[in-house]
Amino acid sequence: MSLRVYDTRTREKRELSTLKDGKVGMYVCGITPYSPSHLGHARCYLSFDVVHRWLEASGYDVDYVQNFTDIDDKILDISDSEGVDFSVVANRNIDDYLEVMDAMNVLRADHYPRVTETIPEIIDMISELKEKGHAYVGDDGVYFEIDTAPEKFGQLTGQTLEMVRAGAGGRVGGTGSGKRDHRDFALWKLAKPGEPSWESPWGEGRPGWHIECSAMSLNHFGEQFDIHGGGHDLRFPHHEAEIFQSECCTGTEPVVGFWMHNGFVNIDGEKMSKSLGNFWTIREAFESHAPLALRYALLSVPYRNPIDLTPEFLEEAAMHYDRLIDAYGNSLSSQNESGADLSGASERFSDAMNDDFNTRAAMIEVQAVVSSTPGSDVATWLEKNAGDVLGLLPPSGEVVANLAQAESDRAEVAEKVESLLDERESARASKDWARADEIRDELTSMGVIVEDGPEGPTWHLG
Numbered sequence: 001m002s003l004r005v006y007d008t009r010t011r012e013k014r015e016l017s018t019l020k021d022g023k024v025g026m027y028v029c030g031i032t033p034y035s036p037s038h039l040g041h042a043r044c045y046l047s048f049d050v051v052h053r054w055l056e057a058s059g060y061d062v063d064y065v066q067n068f069t070d071i072d073d074k075i076l077d078i079s080d081s082e083g084v085d086f087s088v089v090a091n092r093n094i095d096d097y098l099e100v101m102d103a104m105n106v107l108r109a110d111h112y113p114r115v116t117e118t119i120p121e122i123i124d125m126i127s128e129l130k131e132k133g134h135a136y137v138g139d140d141g142v143y144f145e146i147d148t149a150p151e152k153f154g155q156l157t158g159q160t161l162e163m164v165r166a167g168a169g170g171r172v173g174g175t176g177s178g179k180r181d182h183r184d185f186a187l188w189k190l191a192k193p194g195e196p197s198w199e200s201p202w203g204e205g206r207p208g209w210h211i212e213c214s215a216m217s218l219n220h221f222g223e224q225f226d227i228h229g230g231g232h233d234l235r236f237p238h239h240e241a242e243i244f245q246s247e248c249c250t251g252t253e254p255v256v257g258f259w260m261h262n263g264f265v266n267i268d269g270e271k272m273s274k275s276l277g278n279f280w281t282i283r284e285a286f287e288s289h290a291p292l293a294l295r296y297a298l299l300s301v302p303y304r305n306p307i308d309l310t311p312e313f314l315e316e317a318a319m320h321y322d323r324l325i326d327a328y329g330n331s332l333s334s335q336n337e338s339g340a341d342l343s344g345a346s347e348r349f350s351d352a353m354n355d356d357f358n359t360r361a362a363m364i365e366v367q368a369v370v371s372s373t374p375g376s377d378v379a380t381w382l383e384k385n386a387g388d389v390l391g392l393l394p395p396s397g398e399v400v401a402n403l404a405q406a407e408s409d410r411a412e413v414a415e416k417v418e419s420l421l422d423e424r425e426s427a428r429a430s431k432d433w434a435r436a437d438e439i440r441d442e443l444t445s446m447g448v449i450v451e452d453g454p455e456g457p458t459w460h461l462g
Contacts, residue, residue: 003058003354005227006304008156008235008259013356018226018257023061025225026052027217029234030066030112033093034074036281037100039298039309040231040265040272046295046391047262047303047357048229049106053389054353066109067216068094070116071206076195086196087116100282103291105391113216115207119198122207122215125249126187126200134248135187138178142188142202144210144241146181149248156235156243156259185241187211210241218246218255228256232263263306289314296321296392299359320367324386325393327370329403331379332396338375345369349385359390366390409461417448421457 004013018024028048031041045066055062070090079086098108115122126142129135134148146153146161153161161183179186186208191197197204207215217225223246230239239259246255264271267278285294297317301307331338345365352361366386369378379396387393420439427435443450443459450459 001351001354003054004356005258005260006356007257008261009254009256014258016258018060019224022059023063024055024227025063025065025221026055026227026229027065027067027213027221027225028109028228029213029230029238030068031093031097032069032072032074033090033097034072034078036093036283037097038272038282039280039285041097042100042104042282042285042294043265043298043307044229044231044262045101045106046104046298048260049391050299050303050359050389051227051229051260051357052107053391054357057389058354062110063221064109065111065113065217065220067213068112068114069209069212070094070114071196072209096283100286100291103286104282104295105292105394107391111220113220115212115216118212118216118219119207121219122211123188123198123200125211125215125218125245128249129187129245132248134244136180137202138180140178141186141190141205141208143179143184144187144244146183146185146244149244152244152247153240156240159236185210185237187245210238211245213238214242214245214249217242218250223250223252224255224257226257227260228258229260229262232261235259235261260303262303263301266306266308268310269308289318290321292392292394293318293321296324296363299390299392300363302356302358302360304356320363320370321392324366324370324382325399326403327374328379328382328386328393328396329399330374331376331382332400333403334374334376334379336375337377338373340369340372340375340378342369342377342381345381346385349389353389362390366392406461413446413448413461417443417446417459421450421459425457 003016005016006013026048028045031037052062052064068090071086075086075089079089082089126135129144130137130142133145135142135144150161153159188200188202188205188211189208190203190205195206197206217228228239228242243255247253266272267280270278272278272280289297294314294317297309297314298307300313300317345368349362349365352358352365355361362385366382369381369385372378383393383396393399420443424436424439424443427433427439440450447461448459449461450457
């Protein structure tokens with residue numbers, strides 16, 4: 001089965017074709033580093049990490065670019081409130097992003113261009129747009145004129161020009177006096193007193209939001225590239241603005257072969273937001289969820305679908321993740337082969353990933369292999385698929401060491417735990433529920449998790 005990718009622009013899955021055989025140019029919109037990274041960021045960059053991994057596993061040479069928008073109104077507001085340079089705010093949050101992504105086993109992109117390092121290219125692009133009649137100078141900056149290319153509007157969302165205001169999300173570009181039409185958007189914003197600024201033919205200022213990604217992607221890839229990714233919320237206005245800018249500047253279309261967008265993160269059925277009080281930074285999530293267990297949860301739903309992180313969902317994902325690690329560790333220490341039909345599992349895994357990177361279907365195959373008899377062949381299969389492709393496995397030496405420590409810890413308390421379980425069974429048989437509960441509480445305080453089954457209780461250390 002060939003790799004088929006859903007393209008937001010054409011609204012269909014198409015067989016992946018690239019500009020250069022065996023090579024993929026992929027640009028994913030990066031963070032605006034005004035605050036620590038949150039679970040929405042985790043969903044996005046884990047999704048495209050798996051895209052990156054599967055493309056490489058499929059034999060493609062991937063050139064992966066992810067930008068940092070390191071100058072922005074929110075960054076300036078925080079730098080003003082703290083009395084520090086804007087770069088201090090941006091750099092600390094970029095460091096936070098890289099650290100939490102490393103913890104979640106996200107491979108680094110090949111390039112991380114920054115807006116502040118791309119100002120000359122941005123100015124050149126705005127100049128070209130103005131020369132070609134797509135941009136004009138207003139009292140407070142330079143604007144792109146939507147009416148110069150109306151046929152390009154709505155290619156990702158299906159919106160009409162009249163719907164632009166309702167869907168803009170507050171980031172179309174302001175309503176300054178220099179703007180001829182509310183649908184136009186800012187390319188260059190003249191600096192306010194005290195703001196960081198750069199010289200330009202139109203006065204000192206800084207770029208508008210949308211032009212930055214167009215300039216950075218075209219600067220790296222040229223007039224066209226293969227995949228552009230980002231969150232579902234970036235389709236409009238940001239990515240549609242990129243289509244306007246890039247295609248009108250170069251005269252070449254389409255600028256992107258495949259537009260890919262990941263779904264939202266919901267918390268208990270509601271979209272994650274600071275106003276609802278259900279907003280988690282990634283570091284906050286790490287306080288109660290192991291980074292790779294969180295990765296397991298976030299990959300359990302296909303990337304284009306919204307994901308609802310309920311406590312039950314996260315608990316189930318953690319359980320499956322623990323089983324994966326146990327099976328991998330036991331298989332690493334096995335000298336025998338499992339006898340499982342791993343060729344069938346491999347084919348189904350590949351078919352799932354080739355169907356628009358369907359991680360849910362792929363993880364079902366992982367779970368099936370985890371349930372098979374441990375063996376050296378299982379360890380190899382898991383390393384290739386759960387590890388190299390899905391990024392769910394820590395280094396093998398770490399797994400072996402942790403399992404050895406767990407066995408040592410279990411042996412240390414086993415005699416006492418078995419004695420308490422026998423006493424608990426006797427208490428339950430005599431209907432001394434109070435004593436049975438006391439014993440369970442004592443076991444819990446020892447870090448022992450008891451699971452009652454038809455064949456009697458089993459236990460493990462939490």
